[in-house]
Amino acid sequence: MSAPQIPNLLGLRGGPRSRGSRGRGRGRGGGSELVTPSQQRKDLDIQSTDTDAAVSRLSAVSLGYLDDPFASYFVTGPGTRRLPIINRGTYTRTTALDILINAFLAPHDASHPESQSPPQPKQIISLGAGTDTRYFRLRAQNRHQNLIYHEFDFPSVSTGKLRLVSSNETLANQDPAANLFVQPNKASAETPESEWGFTRTAADGRSEVLYCCHPLDLRRLPYTPSLKSLGDIHGLRDDVPTLIISECCLCYLDVDNAQDVIKWFVDRIPSLGIILYEPIGVDDPFGQMMVANLAARNITMPTVKVYKRLGDQKQRISDLGFKKTSADGGQEAEAVDRIWENWITPQEKERVDDLEGLDEVEEWQMLARHYAVVWGWKGSSGWENWKTFQQK
């Protein structure tokens, strides 16, 4: 990896709000000025998980599980065929998020056709988005018009994505009204990497952000003085219903740090929803082996040790304000095996089953039981479809 790709890790240092004893992770608030080589290596190993995700996505797409014309752009070489259980898992995870995100983006009241009142703009914030293609998929379906889409990832990952997008005709120019921008990073002055995305010229002549990638080590977000207000992050709005997605991202952060990242948004955006996708259930032999195997890759998932079951995950986001007790909030969680059983229609299941066949039924169930989708919402508007979302 070339030098500029090594992320700036100064953010690992303790922030001004350094807070005593609640088991802060090493590296922050530990008083050490320098980031150790082992921490740097660890960050690189965490960043490499994006390649896993991208390769898995391409495998599922190539075999017909998912339809995503953009998946191949983010994988170098022909890709690797994953095992059927992994492909089914990638399919189920992506489809589960699609279902929740589509419900969020859909106008809630069919009796008020969109033509009569201008549709409500919405915002998505994808944490640790990596080379996720979701924005491009939404854009290809022309569902990006009333949407502001943010992505956060390490500077090296974000910059790599910029390189790919800017050099790819389809990705860069698919929407003729959108202009690619690259500008110095406002969010972290220490970081030389640029933030980038797409803007368009609104009816009143002003430029508005459609999509913005923020090169930022999220661990710093809650503790960096220059990131105090929403306006410190380019294009971020607090006046529209906003959905945070963490698809296997916050699980790599220390538990308190992850909570503080979510809280940063909770404290600043009134109408907020969240979707977490991460492993659970490490207290059985499969889970223990998962922890050991990932540790062999130098990957630790602190949250999995604390939020072991669906109930723990629900409590976690309830504690952040996505509460069932309040009239305008709620939270749900479901394991991926149940999502496959209950959210996917029988016809679709049959189609997917026919793609490769799946011999490893017990293994699938065990694997899928160890991943959860957790979602919650708070705020008076924007969550109508989620409130009525029936888990079949």
Next chain:
Amino acid sequence: MSDLDRAIAQLRACRPIPEAQVRELCHKARELLIEEGNVVTVKAPVTICGDIHGQFHDLMELFRVGGDVPDTNYLFMGDFVDRGFYSLESFLLLLCLKVRYPDRMTLIRGNHESRQITTVYGFYDECLRKYGSANVWRYCCEVFDYLALGAIVLGASTALEPSKQNVPASAASTQDDVDSDIEIEVLSHDGSIIQKFPRGKARGLIGQNNSAAKRSSSPAAKTGPPGTGASGWSRGSTGSSSGAVLCVHGGLSPLIDGVDKIRLLDRKQEVPHEGAMCDLLWSDPDEIDGWGLSPRGAGFLFGADIVKVFNHANDLSMIARAHQLVMEGFKEMFDNSIVTVWSAPNYCYRCGNVAAILELGEDGMGESAHARSNGDVNRSDGGIMKENERVLLAGPARRYRVFQAAPQDSRGMPAKKPVADYFL
């Protein structure tokens, strides 16, 4: 040292043998297997093993725990290949041993011993990677087509012999009480006793919680086996010889009501997508009545009633099968009328399970009563005593040896970290 012994030595070191030698080996194996019937008759003592799935180092661990060939007779119930990183070495070693010691090794076919499945689950790719061409895969697939579909174990004793394996001093004292009363004994890899169940008390035993055998803390160990009893069937009293044990990879088929029907199949072909041969390799027992659709998309689910009727009609005391991952290495179901044996510890380097093998001792009635044959033996041979209608034949005494994955350092993992896939 013969070429074959050299090949065995090389494979034991987990080094592939040259393509030409594979070809010759496969040719010899086919000549041998073609003489076997669809259902091989095997005489106890025998050690029954479940799925291996290319986990070569764990296969070596299995031989360490169960005893080496030819000192121990083995019956492997298929799924030698796919998933693990050493399908080639594992299968070729087993095949060499089969050719070298034909009467001491029995290999039957699993659903992964198929062209179609191996192209999806790894064996094909592995052959291509290790030889640069698909020739070796092709030779192996030709052998697959000749593998028997099942085996019948005759002459298994209803009483446990004291364990021959290295019994630690601590366990020795418990070893010598009256073992003839013990129906099931569970031993850890070092031979120490984890659990014992006297005859008649083991009913409803569903897998063991081999906490002592596990690497680390495990959920609270279950207490003794609950006698869920309450079936209309009773067990024959303890005799010196048990009913026969049918071994198949998957299970039963709605098209097969007797072992003799299996003998009539034309097996020398790729595993079909449906039909009796497919079912034998793909079906699973399940807590249902009668037959059900399988979530695997091939084979069927079958309930306790099916197993009991089948066993009764065929003078069987038990069915042993593999095919399904069980975290405890083995799992007896349906009043001990069927057992799943799983022999791939930490399956796919990911599942965290232990593995097991099943030892059946000999009843001491001598060779003559049931000489090993190649499948044309009348099934009423072999000292089976059917006492009266609706009495299940006495089950053989069963010794399960439970073991874990071979330690990491023994397996010389390939350099590019073959870590299992997760969703990241």
